[in-house]
Amino acid sequence: xxxxxxxxxxxxxxxxxxxxxxxxxxxxxxxxxxxxxxxxxxxxxxxxxxxxxxxxxxxxxxxxxxxxxxxxxxxxxxxxxxxxxxxxxxxxxxxxxxxxxxxxxxxxxxxxxxxxxxxxxxxxxxxxxxxxxxxxxxxxxxxxxxxxxxxxxxxxxxxxxxxxxxxxxxxxxxxxxxxxxxxxxxxxxxxxxxxxxxxxxxxxxxxxxxxxxxxxxxxxxxxxxxxxxxxxxxxxxxxxxxxxxxxxxxxxxxxxxxxxxxxxxxxxxxxxxxxxxxxxxxxxxxxxxxxxxxxxxxxxxxxxxxxxxxxxxxxxxxxxxx
Amino acid sequence: xxxxxxxxxxxxxxxxxxxxxxxxxxxxxxxxxxxxxxxxxxxxxxxxxxxxxxxxxxxxxxxxxxxxxxxxxxxxxxxxxxxxxxxxxxxxxxxxxxxxxxxxxxxxxxxxxxxxxxxxxxxxxxxxxxxxxxxxxxxxxxxxxxxxxxxxxxxxxxxxxxxxxxxxxxxxxxxxxxxxxxxxxxxxxxxxxxxxxxxxxxxxxxxxxxxxxxxxxxxxxxxxxxxxxxxxxxxxxxxxxxxxxxxxxxxxxxxxxxxxxxxxxxxxxxxxxxxxxxxxxxxxxxxxxxxxxxxxxxxxxxxxxxxxxxxxxxxxxxxxxxxxxxxxxxxxxxxxxxxxxxxxxxxxxxxxxxxxxxxxxxxxxxxxxxxxxxxxxxxxxxxxxxxxxxxxxxxxxxxxxxxxxxxxxxxxxxxxxxxxxxxxxxxxxxxxxxxxxxxxxxxxxxxxxxxxxxxxxxxxxxxxxxxxxxxxxxxxxxxxxxxxxxxxxxxxxxxxxxxxxxxxxxxxxxxxxxxxxxxxxxxxxxxxxxxxxxxxxxxxxxxxxxxxxxxxxxxxxxxx
Numbered sequence: 001x002x003x004x005x006x007x008x009x010x011x012x013x014x015x016x017x018x019x020x021x022x023x024x025x026x027x028x029x030x031x032x033x034x035x036x037x038x039x040x041x042x043x044x045x046x047x048x049x050x051x052x053x054x055x056x057x058x059x060x061x062x063x064x065x066x067x068x069x070x071x072x073x074x075x076x077x078x079x080x081x082x083x084x085x086x087x088x089x090x091x092x093x094x095x096x097x098x099x100x101x102x103x104x105x106x107x108x109x110x111x112x113x114x115x116x117x118x119x120x121x122x123x124x125x126x127x128x129x130x131x132x133x134x135x136x137x138x139x140x141x142x143x144x145x146x147x148x149x150x151x152x153x154x155x156x157x158x159x160x161x162x163x164x165x166x167x168x169x170x171x172x173x174x175x176x177x178x179x180x181x182x183x184x185x186x187x188x189x190x191x192x193x194x195x196x197x198x199x200x201x202x203x204x205x206x207x208x209x210x211x212x213x214x215x216x217x218x219x220x221x222x223x224x225x226x227x228x229x230x231x232x233x234x235x236x237x238x239x240x241x242x243x244x245x246x247x248x249x250x251x252x253x254x255x256x257x258x259x260x261x262x263x264x265x266x267x268x269x270x271x272x273x274x275x276x277x278x279x280x281x282x283x284x285x286x287x288x289x290x291x292x293x294x295x296x297x298x299x300x301x302x303x304x305x306x307x308x309x310x311x312x313x314x315x316x317x318x319x320x321x322x
Numbered sequence: 323x324x325x326x327x328x329x330x331x332x333x334x335x336x337x338x339x340x341x342x343x344x345x346x347x348x349x350x351x352x353x354x355x356x357x358x359x360x361x362x363x364x365x366x367x368x369x370x371x372x373x374x375x376x377x378x379x380x381x382x383x384x385x386x387x388x389x390x391x392x393x394x395x396x397x398x399x400x401x402x403x404x405x406x407x408x409x410x411x412x413x414x415x416x417x418x419x420x421x422x423x424x425x426x427x428x429x430x431x432x433x434x435x436x437x438x439x440x441x442x443x444x445x446x447x448x449x450x451x452x453x454x455x456x457x458x459x460x461x462x463x464x465x466x467x468x469x470x471x472x473x474x475x476x477x478x479x480x481x482x483x484x485x486x487x488x489x490x491x492x493x494x495x496x497x498x499x500x501x502x503x504x505x506x507x508x509x510x511x512x513x514x515x516x517x518x519x520x521x522x523x524x525x526x527x528x529x530x531x532x533x534x535x536x537x538x539x540x541x542x543x544x545x546x547x548x549x550x551x552x553x554x555x556x557x558x559x560x561x562x563x564x565x566x567x568x569x570x571x572x573x574x575x576x577x578x579x580x581x582x583x584x585x586x587x588x589x590x591x592x593x594x595x596x597x598x599x600x601x602x603x604x605x606x607x608x609x610x611x612x613x614x615x616x617x618x619x620x621x622x623x624x625x626x627x628x629x630x631x632x633x634x635x636x637x638x639x640x641x642x643x644x645x646x647x648x649x650x651x652x653x654x655x656x657x658x659x660x661x662x663x664x665x666x667x668x669x670x671x672x673x674x675x676x677x678x679x680x681x682x683x684x685x686x687x688x689x690x691x692x693x694x695x696x697x698x699x700x701x702x703x704x705x706x707x708x709x710x711x712x713x714x715x716x717x718x719x720x721x722x723x724x725x726x727x728x729x730x731x732x733x734x735x736x737x738x739x740x741x742x743x744x745x746x747x748x749x750x751x752x753x754x755x756x757x758x759x760x761x762x763x764x765x766x767x768x769x770x771x772x773x774x775x776x777x778x779x780x781x782x783x784x785x786x787x788x789x790x791x792x793x794x795x796x797x798x799x800x801x802x803x804x805x806x807x808x809x810x811x812x813x814x815x816x817x818x819x820x821x822x823x824x825x826x827x828x829x830x831x832x833x834x835x836x837x838x839x840x841x842x843x844x845x846x847x848x849x850x851x852x853x854x855x856x857x858x859x860x861x862x863x864x865x866x867x868x869x870x871x872x873x874x875x876x877x878x879x880x881x882x
Contacts, residue, residue, distance in 0.1 A: 057849065058733045061823040064754045065813075073615045073760075077805075078465065078627055201707040202750040202758045203592070203618060213616065215756035222752040226706050226732060246819040249835030250812060251479025259484045262836045296479035297471050311754060311819050 004049040007031060010122060010241030011274040015129065015136055022132045029128060030240060033183055037233075038190045042198065044228035046189045047235050049317075054233045056319035062223050063245055066102035066118065066310040070213035084302035092168050094178040100216045101180050101242040102312045105172035106303040107281075112291030115281035116303045118310055120242045121174035121269070123162045124182045130160035144268060144277065145171035185242065185314065188220040189234065202226060220314065227318045237315040244275040245313040251296040252309075255288055280306050325783070328652070333783050335651050335665055339556040341548025341778070342678045343695035346721065350698060352580030353715035359591045359619065363567045364603065364610060366578065370634070371415035371570065373873045377444040378606060378636045378799045379414050379566060379578065380421070381769050382511035384442065385550075388522045389540045389640070389795060391497040391504035391867070394454055395533030400505075401455065403532035404445075404882035407508065407525065411874045412442040418570070441521040442511040445877065446638040446869035448472060451505035455881045464870070465627025468803035469637055473868045474500050476808065481816040481832030482863050483839065489644075489862055496642060496865040497538035504537050504867050507640060509797075515543075538865065540642065542773040542795045549778045551679070554645045554792050555669070555829075555860070556778055558679030558694060562701050562747055564601045564765040565594030567621075568610075578603075582698065584713040592618050596702035596712045596723070599749075601762045605806070606799050609633035613763045615755075622763075625801060631880045635872040636799040639766075639807045642865035643830075644793040647777050650860040657854055661845060671845070672828040674743030682737040683709075683728035693725045703728035705737065705744065705751045739824025740843040746810050746827065753821030754813070766798040766806050793864070803868060818842065824851075830861050 007030035009015075009023065016022050027050075034048040047054060072083040087097050088106060098104065107115040130137045134151060137160070141149040145166045154164050167173050175181070192207040199205030207225040209217035227234045252260040260282075269277035282290055293300050300306065325333060366374075376382065394400040420440065427436040449470045453461035461470075468476055474492050483490040492499040508525060512518035522539075529536060544550050553559040565579035575581070579600060583590035592600055602621045604612030608628050611621035628635075651665065654672070658665040666689075670676045676685065679694030683703040694700055702723060703709050709728040714720065731737055737744050744751075747765075750758050774792025777783055800806035814820055815827035816834065818841075825843030826833060833841045839859060844851040872881065 060733075061819070062752075063819050063821075063823060064756060065820075069756060074622055077615070077622070078625055080467075200710060201704050202752060204588070210757060211616065212756075215754060218756035219752050219754070222758065226752075229707065230730065230732065245823070246817065248812070248817065250481050250816065250832075251476075252835065253478060259478060259835065296468075297475035298467070311817070313819070313823070 003051070003053055004238055007050060008239035010125060010239055011243065011270040011276050012239050013269065013276070015140060016133065022129065025132060026125075026128060029124070030182070033186050034235075035190060040228040040231075042229075043231035045233050045321075046224065046228070047233050049235050049238070052233070053322040054235070054319040055322050056317045057232075058318050059237055060223060060227070060316045060318065061245065061313045062219050062316060063311050063313040064100060064215035064219045065308065066100060066244070066312045067304055067307040068097050068100050069215040070099070071097045073213060084304040087304040087307065088302050090169055091172075091176050092163065094163070094176055096177055099177045099179045100214055100312065101175070101185065101314075102244075102307070102310070103172060103175055103177065103180065104303050104307055108291075109289060112289045113300060113303065114289045114291070115279060116290065116306050117172050118244060118278045118280075118307065119172055119174060119276060120244055120312060121276045122180075122182050122241070123174045123176065126174050127160050127162075130154070141166055141173060145173055186236075188217060189224045189236070189316075192221045192225050199225070199229060205229075216312075224316065227316070230318075232318040233321050234316055234318050237317050239274070241274065241276070242312060242314050243270065243273065244278050244310055245273060246311040247278065248309045253294045253297075254286075255292050260293055278310070326785070328648075329783060329785065329788070331655060332648055332651055333781075335655065336556065336777055336783070337781065338666060339677050339778060342551055342558050343548075343691045345695050345697055348719035348721065350582050350714040350720040351716035351718050352575065352577070352582050353585070353590075354575040355585065355715075356574045357581055357585050357590050360567070362621070363569055363577075365569045365572055367571065368415055371418065372413045373875050374414040374607065374634050375444045375636075375871045375874060376412040376414045376417035376442060377509060377511070377769055377797075378767065378871060380417055381767065382417070382442050382444075382509070384511040385513045385544045386515050386518045387509060387511045387542045387771050387795070388518055389542065390508040390510070390522070390525065390529065390536060391538040392506050392508065392529055393535040393537050394451065394505045395535060397454055399532040400534060401882045403528055403534055404455075404877060406528045406532075407443065407445060408874065408878045408882060410443040411877060412444060413874055417442065439512060439514045439517060441517050443521065443525070444509045444871060445506055446509075446871040447506045447881065448504060448867060448869055450503070452870065452881070454505065460629055463629040464632070465625070466637060466803055468808060469868050469870060472503060473498050473639070473641075473866050474503060476868075477863070478834060480808065480811050480863075481834035483859075484834065490859065490864065492863075495863070498640075498865045498867040502537050507638070507867065507869055540773055540795060542771040545772055545776045545778060547779060549776065552677070552778065553772055553794055554647050554774070554776060554778070555650050556677045557669075557673050557675060558677065560768060560770070561675065561679050562597065562743065563768060564605075564762070565598045566603050566606065567600050568603045582714055584715045587713050589712060590715070595698055598701060599762055599765070601765055605763060605765065605801055606636050606767055607634045608636065608801050612801070615760045615763045616757065618759045618762065631876040632870065632872055635870055635876065636801060637803050638869040638871050639796075639798050639800070639803060640866040640869065641796040641863055642773075642793065643796050644791060644862045644864045646858065646860050646862065647792065648788055649858045653856060653858065653860070657845075660854075661847070661852070671738055671741060674737050674741035681728070681743070682741070683731060684725055686736045690725065696723070696725075699723040699725050704730075705734075705749055706730060706732045707750070734822070734824060735846040738843070738846055739822040740826065740828060742827050742829040745814050745821070745831070748821045751822065755821070764806055764809050766800045766810065769797040769799065770794050771797075793861070796866075799871070826856070828856055828860075832859065
């Protein structure tokens with residue numbers, strides 16, 4: 001097993017030429033964000049695969065639902081409508097509800113949902129790209145969000161603005177939630193490794209973030225803790241990123257009662273098993289909108305109803321130090 | 323007529339299946355003390371248990387059952403029928419008392435054939451039926467949206483075939499489709515077939531006399547002999563059920579779900595039998611404290627989104643599931659060739675247990691009939707960590723669980739993530755929900771029973787035997803159809819990636835939402851895996867409904 005010599009961009013996306021020094025910059029960012037080895041108290045570790053040689057024996061995809069769990073549970077367990085309303089709120093601050101490394105934007109026509117765009121892209125990536133090539137960032141916004149985007153819309157005094165209108169009120173390109181960052185994702189694994197209390201199984205383990213009411217935090221920390229209990233060296237699989245790993249088209253019906261085709265889900269950025277931008281839209285020639293469809297016999301009134309159909313994940317690796 | 327090659331192959335495979343062994347003669351005794359930390363569990367005195375319909379708790383569990391799916395005619399006459407039926411309704415209290423008497427007689431006679439038998443009857447109503455019997459606004463006080471919509475409206479969401487040509491499409495259902503939704507289902511259960519039939523005939527006569535239309539009826543029975551606890555593919559069924567927290571009196575140790583584990587073992591606070599997770603009663607009985615989604619042992623506030631008279635009733639999901647036994651075994655046989663395994667081993671991987679009920683986790687390479695038969699061992703295993711031995715509170719003459727303990731299968735090579743039992747009950751593994759505790763709020767009480775003539779035990783199967791309709795009358799009770807039954811079916815069984823990646827549930831999973839129904843599983847092969855496609859559905863929905871089983875007093879005082 002060889003060291004990872006270059007951390008790649010999420011989904012190995014190539015917004016610049018492959019030879020661009022931007023990719024070295026990105027590698028340095030990722031390599032610098034992960035400590036070489038954070039040892040568990042009783043063996044095992046979370047490690048940086050560019051600095052420590054580990055023979056990987058297995059991969060584990062840690063999957064969770066895109067819809068933010070803590071909006072619904074426990075307090076709105078009996079009021080899903082309220083939960084949808086809360087989850088759908090515009091992401092105009094960094095404290096919004098979509099905190100499962102999965103955010104969405106609802107497009108409307110005459111008050112009805114016409115499209116929902118889901119993303120798992122890091123704002124870290126765009127901040128780095130901005131510092132390297134502002135016009136490239138602009139080009140990406142114009143391609144995926146709107147041709148009307150102006151460079152001046154994207155920054156405050158030269159500094160990239162995560163909360164610019166094309167990423168909040170007028171569209172979406174990447175995360176804005178303050179939790180949904182690369183460092184926080186790494187921290188889910190690193191922090192718990194340091195505090196590695198003894199445990200025989202998940203019912204008695206209490207890793208940090210176990211009590212957090214999101215899906216992603218307990219998901220990742222319990223799984224990483226479980227692997228470290230086995231004295232395994234754990235990291236994230238290259239290219240490191242949070243991805244949309246699946247979506248369920250079951251139960252979505254057209255106004256005539258027929259099933260909605262699966263092709264109305266469109267991957268816009270990323271690749272198979274590493275999707276970073278997913279859109280759901282009815283083709284214009286159909287004569288109706290997403291808001292005219294039903295899921296399980298219930299009219300689609302909220303983006304959250306579609307968010308519930310989507311699974312998000314992060315792939316871990318486990319092995320033994322060489 | 324001689325068997326075709328295909329039939330010979332199926333015959334040969336089924337001949338290898340021998341059913342399960344009898345449970346060990348000596349059992350541990352449940353604790354007769356209160357477990358520390360359970361003081362806040364609700365107490366259900368006789369007055370209350372006499373009002374809860376008994377198939378919810380503890381469940382009929384008889385050799386024979388019969389299901390009458392009825393539609394109302396004249397409402398006044400329907401109410402007369404309900405008044406006729408009400409005194410027959412069997413309560414939780416009656417079933418528990420019967421079981422006590424039966425146990426005492428068994429101990430006295432030294433045999434399981436105690437000569438005691440009776441007939442049980444329960445009833446449940448659709449949302450539309452409640453509206454007909456009361457008013458629409460009263461019926462709409464039920465907050466469960468799925469119940470209000472009905473099974474037919476949720477069929478495509480459950481992954482059922484949407485093509486009208488498909489046998490599982492709701493337009494072809496025997497009952498519960500858009501044109502034949504039942505207003506109520508009457509469940510009649512008995513150990514003696516003639517007793518059952520007499521009761522069914524009497525109820526049908528009254529229903530007919532009161533202008534109810536018998537839309538559909540289904541007789542069902544446990545499979546014979548050593549396959550008594552098995553379903554039609556050949557596997558022991560119903561091994562793992564959730565335990566329900568709560569007590570029957572304030573007497574020490576008088577729990578609804580007996581607690582067998584020594585109080586010195588912390589697992590006594592969350593298991594009834596080893597491996598039987600305890601969950602709060604509000605997960606099944608409306609208005610009772612529910613299971614917290616954040617803590618293994620704590621309750622969450624009771625729901626209140628239902629009419630007051632419905633308290634301690636439960637939503638009943640009925641799904642008539644035809645089982646394509648030849649298709650199941652053909653798949654196992656052809657996969658066995660490709661995977662260099664026996665067809666029984668392949669099938670065991672699909673299920674997560676060997677046909678005799680022994681779990682792969684505790685017996686990875688071969689079945690173990692004694693293990694499969696022991697209810698204090700066959701469900702005691704974890705997935706992600708080594709399972710520790712467990713101490714009984716009162717072992718008595720029970721020889722103990724001396725079987726090899728389960729080893730950590732965190733890479734899911736022994737019991738793959740797609741295995742049916744790992745899909746629908748991931749136990750302590752983390753899932754897409756996040757914390758493992760959330761699983762307890764998803765569990766359902768299963769009360770199903772096979773229907774149709776078995777192929778198991780038939781040593782000369784004919785082509786016409788293959789064509790006969792057989793399957794499972796799947797029944798379950800829960801307090802939230804969307805968060806429990808529907809969740810397990812669509813979020814887990816029907817998903818390739820949830821609760822963990824590895825493929826669809828090969829037994830009950832359905833791939834809806836597209837033109838192809840092909841499912842896939844990642845079959846472990848050494849250190850990696852190989853993708854295996856499943857082109858046919860082995861389990862086909864052919865009817866059912868979403869119903870509500872009210873407390874008996876409500877049937878008497880509100881609905882009649």
